Amino acid sequence: MLLNPVVVSVVVLAALSLARVNVIVALLIAAIVAGLMSGLSVEDTMSTLVGGLGGQGETALSYILLGILSVMVARSGITEKLIRWILPRIQGKRAMTLFGIAGLACFSQNLVPVHIAFIPILIPPLLTVFNRMKIDRRAVATALTFGLKAPYMLIPLGFGLIFQNIIVGEMAAYGMEVELSEISLAMAIPVASMLVGLVVAILVTYRRPREYRDAAPDLGVAAFGTNGASGSDTGWTRQHIVVLIALAVTLVLQVVFGSLVIAALGGVLVIFVFRGEHWRTSDELAHGGVTMMGTIAFIMLVASGYASVLTETGAVDDLVTAASGWIGDSQLLAAVVMMIVGLLVTIGIGSSFGTIPILAAIFVPLCAAVGFSPLATAALVGAAGAIGDAGSPASDSTLGPTSGLNVDGQHHHIWDTCVPTFMHFNIPLFFGGIIAAMVL
Template sequence: MEWVVIISVLVLIALSLMRVNVIFAIIVAAEVAGLLTGLSLTETTNLMISGMGGLADTALSYVLLGIFAVMIGFSGIVGFLVKRLVKLISGKRSILLLVIAGAACLSQNVIPVHIAFIPILIPPLLHLFDKMKVDRRGVAAALTFGLKAPYLTIPAGFGLIFQGIIVSEMSANGMDVALSTVTKAMILPGIGMVAGLLFAIFITYRKDRELSAMGNSPLAEGEIAASAEHEQLVFSKHHFLTLIAIAAALVVQLITESLVLGALTGVVSMFALLVVPFRDGDRFVNEGIHMMGMIAFVMLIASGYAKVLTDTGAIKALVTSASQFLGTSHLVIAVVMLLVGLLVTIGIGSSFGTIPIIAALFVPICLEVGFSPMATAALIGTAAGLGDAGSPASDSTLGPTSGLNADGKHHHIWDTCVPTFMHYNIPLFIFGVLAAVVL
C-alpha cells in the first residue's frame, strides 16, 4: 500500500512529460492508484467523480474570471499598460520579469485575487515578450514565484490562511504553536524561493528566445498589444467605467470572501455600465471559457484524484511506512518528510490541502524525536509547499500557463511545470532541511 502514491505520481509525471494532456494523465494516475489499492475501475472512477465537487467553487470562479478578463481586454484599457511598459522597460528583460514577479506577489497578500490578474495582465503583453525575445519560461517562473512565495512567508491575505492552517493543525495534533513562530519558521524556505527566482531570471533564462509566429488563439488581446505602441491612446469614459467594474469586483470579493461573487460582480458591472455590448455576451463567454476552462476542469479532476489517494488510505500508508525507517537523526527525518510532502503535493496539486494530511502524521513523529515547534512548522510548511510549483494540477502552474498560452505558443508541462519545479522545489527542499535542522 505504501508504494501506491509513489507509483501513481510517477505515472502522472511520466505521462505529463510525454505531452499527454494533463486531464488524461491525472485520470490514468487516479485509476492506477485505485487498482493498486484493490478497487475496481468502476469503483475508482465513482470515487474520483464524487471528489470532483471539492473544488467546484474554484473552477466556477476561474471560468467567470476568464470571461471578465476578455471583457476588460475588449474595453481597450490594457493598451495603456502595454504602451507604458514598452517605453519604460524596452530592452530590460530582467527588470520586466522582476516587475511581473512583484505584481504576482501583490495578488497574494495586498490585493488577494490569486491568479485572477493573470488572464488580464499577461495576454496583452505576449507581443511585447516576443518583441523583446523574452523566454516565457522565465515569465512562468516569475509568476509562480509571486503566486507561491508570499503565502509561504507573509502572514497576510492567502499567507494568513496558509499559516493559520499550520497553526490549527499542529495544535489539533498535540503541539501548540503561535502564528509568529510559524512566520519565523518559514523565513529560510522563503529565502530559498528568492534564490530560485534570481537564478531563473539572471542565469537560466537570460538569453534570447524566439517563438514561431503562428498561434492558435482566437483572443484579441494580442492584436491590442501589437498596435499599442503606435496608436495614440486616449483615456475614455469606457476606460473609467472599466476601472469601476474592476474595483467593484475586488470590493465584493474582499467583503464576501468569495472569488465567484467577485468575478460575477465584475461581469455584471461590465454589462450594466455598457462597457461591453450585451449582444456580444456569447462571444465573451466562449472566449473566457477558452482561456480558463481548461484550468477549471483540471482543478476538478485534481480534486477527484486527491479523494482517491486519501480515501483509499494510500497517503497515510506512505507516511506511516516512511516513519518506520526514520531513526533519530533530525537530518534524515527532515529529508524523508520533505520527500513525502513533495510526492503528495505534486499529486493533489494543493499545498493548502496537503497540510491537514501530513500534519496529523508529522507532528507525533516530531514530538517523539524532539523537534522544536518552530522546526516542526518549517517541516510542515515546506513539505506542503513542495511540489505546488511544478505540479501539473496546481493553480500555481495552471494560472501562468493560462496567460502565457493565450496565443498557443506555450506548453504547460515543458514551459511551466518543468522550469518551476527545478527552480523552486530544489532550493525549497535544501532550505527546508536546513530550517528543520537549525531551528
C-alpha cells in the same frame, strides 16, 4: 513504500505529463492506477473521482468568469493603451521586468489577496511586450509562481494568515504548541531558498533571448481592440472608463467576500450594466472565456477528483505511516523522508493548504519523538506541505501562470511552467526545509 499507490500514481502522472500526454488524460490514468493498486475496481475509482470533482468547482467557475472578464477587457482596447504606455519604460530591462512581475504577484497573496485573478487579465496583453523584448516565458512563469507561493508561506496576511493558521492549528491538534508569530521565522529559510531559485532562473537559466511569433489569441471573438477601440491612440472613451470601474469592482468584491466567483461575476455585470459591452454579445464573450480558461478550469476539476481517489483510498495515510518506519532516531533522515513524502503528496493533490492537515497527523508526533523543536517542526510541516505545489500539473500555482502565458498557444503547461518551477523552487525548497529543521 516504493510500491505505495501514491508513489506509483504520482510517478505515472509525472511520466505521462513529461511525455506531453494531455494533463487531463494523465490525471485520469494516474487515478485509475492509484485505485487499482488500492484494491478498487475501475468503476469504484471513477465513482470516487467523479464524486470529488466538486472540490474545485468554485475555482473552476471562477476561472471561466475571469476568462470572460479578460476577453471584455481585451476587446475594449485598453490593453493596447497599456502596451503603448509600458513598452518604452521597460525596453532593455528584462531582469527588472521579471522581478517586477514577481513583486506584483506577491501582492496578490497578502496586500491585495486576489490570488490568480490578476493573471488572465494582466499577462495576455503583455505578451506582445514580452515578445518584443524576447523574454523567455519560462522566466515569466517562474516569477509568477514565486509570487503565488512565497508570500503566503512567509507573511501572515491574506492567504498567508490562512496558511500559517493551518500550521498552528494542526500542530496544536497533535500536541505541539507554536505561536503564530513564530511561523514566519520557521519559514524564513525555505522562502530564502526559493528566492535563490528565482534569481538563478531570471539571471542564469532563462536570461538568453527567446523568439516567439506575434500571434493574436484565438478566443472565438473579434480581434482584440476592435470593439470600440482602434489600434491608434484615440484617447480615453466611455468604454475604457467602464472597464476600469469593472476591474476596481472586481478587486473590491474579492477583498470583501474572499470569492473569485463573486468578484469576477461582479466585474462582468458592471461592464454589461454600464454598456461597456452589449448583452447580445454575451454568447461570443462566454465562448471566448471558455476558450481561454476552459481547459485550465477542467484540469482543476479532474485534479480534485484525483486527490479524492488518493485520500479516500487511504493511500496517503499509508505512505506517511510507512515513511515514519524508515526514520529511527535520526533527525537528518527524518527531515529528508518528510520532505520527500511532502513532495509526493503535494504534487498529487496540488494544494499545499490541503496537504498540511494530512501530513501533520504523522509528522508532528514523529518530530516530537526524534527531538525536533516546535519551530523546526513548523518549518518541516510548512515546507513539506508547500514543496510540491510549484511543480504540480494540477496546482493553481502552475495553472494560473499557464492560463495567462498560453493564450496564443506558445507556452506548454508541463515543459514551460511545471518543469521550470519544479527545478527552481522545489529543489531549493527541499534543501531549505531540511536546513531549517536542523538549525532551528
